[in-house]
Each structure stands twice: as C-alpha cells, then as structure tokens.
Amino acid sequence: MNRLVRLKLRSAEYRYDIRINDERLLHSLMIELASLRYSNLFIVTNTVVWKLYGPRITASFKKAGIAYHVVLLPDGEAYKNLKTVQKIYDALLPYHVDRRSILIGIDGGVVGYMTGFDASTYMRGIRYIQVLTTLLVQIDAAIGGKTGVDYALVKNIVGTFYQPLIVYSNIHFLETLSHRIYRAGIAEVIKYGIIQEKSLFSHVQKHRAGILAQTPQTMPKIVYGSSRIKTEFVEKDEKETSGIRMLLNFGHTFGHTIERSTQYRTLHGEAVGIGMIIAARISCVLDLYKKDVPQKIEQVIRDRALPVSVNNLDIQHLSKSINYDKKGKAGKIALILLKDIRMPVVYKMDKKMFKKILMEVKI
Ligand SMILES: NC(=O)c1ccc[n+]([C@@H]2O[C@H](COP(=O)([O-])OP(=O)(O)OC[C@H]3O[C@@H](n4cnc5c(N)ncnc54)[C@H](O)[C@@H]3O)[C@@H](O)[C@H]2O)c1
Structure with a gap:
C-alpha cells in the first residue's frame, strides 16, 4: 500500500x-x-x-x-x-x-x-x-x-x-523500534485525538492491544491519519504566526520542561503525555470546563503504558524554566489549554498568575 x-x-x-x-x-x-x-x-x-x-x-x-x-x-x-x-x-x-x-x-x-x-x-x-x-x-x-x-x-x-x-x-x-520509543510516539497520536480527530482517537481505543503490540496492520492508519492532521495545521499556519499551528503544542510547553528537568531521561513523547495531563488540569483550575476531562486523558495515557507523572518534579523549577521557553512573549506565557476534548485554545497569562496556578494544580 x-x-x-x-x-x-x-x-x-x-x-x-x-x-x-x-x-x-x-x-x-x-x-x-x-x-x-x-x-x-x-x-x-x-x-x-x-x-x-x-x-x-x-x-x-x-x-x-x-x-x-x-x-x-x-x-x-x-x-x-x-x-x-x-x-x-x-x-x-x-x-x-x-x-x-x-x-x-x-x-x-x-x-x-x-x-x-x-x-x-x-x-x-x-x-x-x-x-x-x-x-x-x-x-x-x-x-x-x-x-x-x-x-x-x-x-x-x-x-x-x-x-x-x-x-x-x-x-x-x-x-x-523498542517498545518504549514506539509508545512515546503513540502519545503524539493521542494528542491529535484530543485536539482534533475523533476517528483516529477511536482507532487508538479500538486497537489498543494491537497498537501496544506494534502490530504492523494497525500502523498505516495511525501514520496516515496523523500526517494528514499535522499537514492541515501546517498548511493553515506555516510559520506559527496565526496561532493555529500553536495548538499542536498542546502538552509541549510542560513536556519540554519535563524533558529538561529529567536531563532527557524522559522521552519527548512521554513528557508530552504528562504535559497534556498538566495542561488539562490547569484548564480545570481556570474553569475553562468543569468536566472529568483530565481523568479521561490520564486514563487513555495510562492505558497505553505511558507514564502519567514524574517523580519529584520541582514546581518552582517548572515555573522558572518555563520562562525560557520560546513560546513566552513579553512576560506572558501562552499555554495551549482545553475548553473540551477537540476544543484547544491559546491561553495567555502573566508569570505571576502562572506561578499561582501551578501551586493549585496537582502535578
Ligand atoms: N515540533 C516538532 O515538529 C517536533 C515534534 C516532536 C518531536 N520533535 C523533535 O524530535 C526529536 C525526537 O524524535 P524521535 O523520538 O524520533 O527521537 P530520536 O531521533 O532520538 O530516536 C529515538 C531513538 O530511536 C532510535 N531509532 C531510530 N529509528 C529506529 C528504528 N527504525 N529502529 C530502532 N531504533 C531506531 C534512535 O537511534 C534513537 O535512539 C526531539 O529532538 C524533538 O525535539 C519535534
């Protein structure tokens, strides 16, 4: 094919x-x-x-x-x-x-x-x-x-x-690919399901066992479906100027910080998985929605044998190092949060507020 x-x-x-x-x-x-x-x-x-x-x-x-x-x-x-x-x-x-x-x-x-x-x-x-x-x-x-x-x-x-x-x-x-590196890639597929695409998400749910076992038959749909979504975002916003492509960074701001703070022992995809859970929890604290979305996301990630937390993650370190992220502009941090499943938003807040929210969120 x-x-x-x-x-x-x-x-x-x-x-x-x-x-x-x-x-x-x-x-x-x-x-x-x-x-x-x-x-x-x-x-x-x-x-x-x-x-x-x-x-x-x-x-x-x-x-x-x-x-x-x-x-x-x-x-x-x-x-x-x-x-x-x-x-x-x-x-x-x-x-x-x-x-x-x-x-x-x-x-x-x-x-x-x-x-x-x-x-x-x-x-x-x-x-x-x-x-x-x-x-x-x-x-x-x-x-x-x-x-x-x-x-x-x-x-x-x-x-x-x-x-x-x-x-x-x-x-x-x-x-x-080793199971660990392969599964880290699955975290990005889950991200597409959360921010955009129902059928891909259903495929990941339906073929859970086959996907975990790296069955070749489950892969074309994953690779094709994900590539198509990423392509659509890039075509709309090639250089990340309008905010559309930024939505793909759901989970990434925290993910990058987790990668750094664990000296890259946490793989990119693993860190993005944990980052998505943190972003969903922040969305809840900000009352963007009042549903059980963070638990749902956590469950999907856990079911794919991906980590859902990092030991001893230092919140102070998290808020400090996030300031260096290139997504932060003029003292504000632009986070990709969720209004609901398949409703990501760019949410800007100043560093003071961000620090306060981090203290409220269970990480
Ligand atoms: N914004 C973006 O577009 C974006 C998104 C995601 C990741 N990234 C970047 O991509 C990098 C992560 O990519 P990655 O996960 O491919 O990491 P990687 O290139 O380090 O590959 C992971 C490991 O798999 C090994 N490997 C590669 N192909 C293999 C194969 N076929 N069989 C067995 N082993 C194989 C590699 O040698 C390596 O040890 C990060 O640096 C990240 O910043 C960018």
Whole structure:
C-alpha cells in the first residue's frame, strides 16, 4: 500500500509529498533519486540506525548504481547541538558541496532536525530529503519544516523553518523500534485525538492491544491519519504566526520542561503525555470546563503504558524554566489549554498568575 499526503504551502511556491508505504524499504526513494539531478548525495544518520539498516541501505544504493557519502552521528538528544551540526558541515567541506547537492536524513527526529538545520544553513540552503524511521517523526516531527538544535539546555531554541524536498515514511522501519520509543510516539497520536480527530482517537481505543503490540496492520492508519492532521495545521499556519499551528503544542510547553528537568531521561513523547495531563488540569483550575476531562486523558495515557507523572518534579523549577521557553512573549506565557476534548485554545497569562496556578494544580 502506498499513500501520499500532499503538503501545499501558500507562502512559497512550495509543495512536498509525504509518502507512506509498506513496500520495500527504500524503493520509492530510489525511484525519486533516479529522476533528480544532483552533484553529491550525503546520507546523514546515526550509529544505531546505521547498525540496523546500513547493510540494506548500502545494498539499495548499490543496486540502483547511486553513489553517496555517509555522515555518521552519535545517537541521542544529548548530541542535538551545534557541535554535531558542525560535524555535518565538516563532512560536507572536502566534497565541494554546491547547491545541487542533496542531504538525506535517514533517522528519527534528532538527526532529522539537524539534517534540516544543516541543509538550511550550508551555502544558505541546499536540498534535503527525510527518510523517517521512528513513529514520532513519521507522525509529527518531520512534517512542517521545523529544524533545529538544543542550546544552553533549552530545547529546539536555535533553528529554522526549511521545507524538505520530499518525506518518506515507511512503516517497516517501526518494527525495530523498542517498545518504549514506539509508545512515546503513540502519545503524539493521542494528542491529535484530543485536539482534533475523533476517528483516529477511536482507532487508538479500538486497537489498543494491537497498537501496544506494534502490530504492523494497525500502523498505516495511525501514520496516515496523523500526517494528514499535522499537514492541515501546517498548511493553515506555516510559520506559527496565526496561532493555529500553536495548538499542536498542546502538552509541549510542560513536556519540554519535563524533558529538561529529567536531563532527557524522559522521552519527548512521554513528557508530552504528562504535559497534556498538566495542561488539562490547569484548564480545570481556570474553569475553562468543569468536566472529568483530565481523568479521561490520564486514563487513555495510562492505558497505553505511558507514564502519567514524574517523580519529584520541582514546581518552582517548572515555573522558572518555563520562562525560557520560546513560546513566552513579553512576560506572558501562552499555554495551549482545553475548553473540551477537540476544543484547544491559546491561553495567555502573566508569570505571576502562572506561578499561582501551578501551586493549585496537582502535578
Ligand atoms: N515540533 C516538532 O515538529 C517536533 C515534534 C516532536 C518531536 N520533535 C523533535 O524530535 C526529536 C525526537 O524524535 P524521535 O523520538 O524520533 O527521537 P530520536 O531521533 O532520538 O530516536 C529515538 C531513538 O530511536 C532510535 N531509532 C531510530 N529509528 C529506529 C528504528 N527504525 N529502529 C530502532 N531504533 C531506531 C534512535 O537511534 C534513537 O535512539 C526531539 O529532538 C524533538 O525535539 C519535534
């Protein structure tokens, strides 16, 4: 099965395709490369993915008669920084890369963000292709052209908007994900269900056991449905200026802070899951609604074997570090809260009020 999600952006004469397929691993990529003109090709990946997929990637390129260089990066969020970005620049330099060169990121969100960042800055912009290998990146991180790195312990604070030429999501890559990393991706699917899409939410509920067991048959709907929703938001608000795309950050402001305060031992998706519960509780304290929504959200997250709290989370630290979040403007913090399920809102409050509310919310 091959599915195509097409992203059309109004601001630029730009359009790219997200191809979701379950055929041979790099088949579509090889066909695409055969039709493109380029001077140099660079595969950017990390040691874990290369160990798992290097032989198959090498064999596909060899069979297609396509020459390439490999830039191998260390694994993990701890390396999503300017030093690693420089490592990619250093790998490009000896090959006299020009604007006809292409970077191909084959990996999850960490390498994907850095490949995009390097592509957007090297020679003021060269083309890049994303081949996505984690659930989180297939349903979220790679759609919409965000790139970047962490800096001074602040997540994704340095970055650009730069759209890839093409994005491939092959669900076969998901079969080798550890249960923990896979489930962290499911948290973002739950987020789409909460802020937007009923049928996706029902799918996650109905196929709970299959999804938890990483059954391949349950995945195309998850990847396709989520990609479609993310695409709709990005098309309406490419650079997060109107507030529409900001709604996708539901759970993220707290999530980023939890990631930081646990020195990234909590995975992004896990932290977003907990962040959604906190945001729902704040919505209740503010009387945005009086229903049992926080408990419902907590139950759905718990049922997917995801954490619902962090040990010893320091509220003072939470409120202090949240000030550094790039979503805070002019002393106000913009939080994504809920009026109800599928009714997210941008809610602005000053830091004093925010601190007070945090004290009232049970975290
Ligand atoms: N705003 C956005 O668009 C957005 C949204 C979500 C996440 N992100 C960013 O994405 C990053 C998280 O992405 P991620 O969860 O993909 O993390 P990741 O890239 O670190 O991948 C998680 C782990 O899975 C391994 N891995 C990758 N593919 C594999 C495969 N097929 N089989 C086995 N192991 C595999 C990686 O080596 C790594 O150890 C974060 O840096 C986050 O900031 C951005």
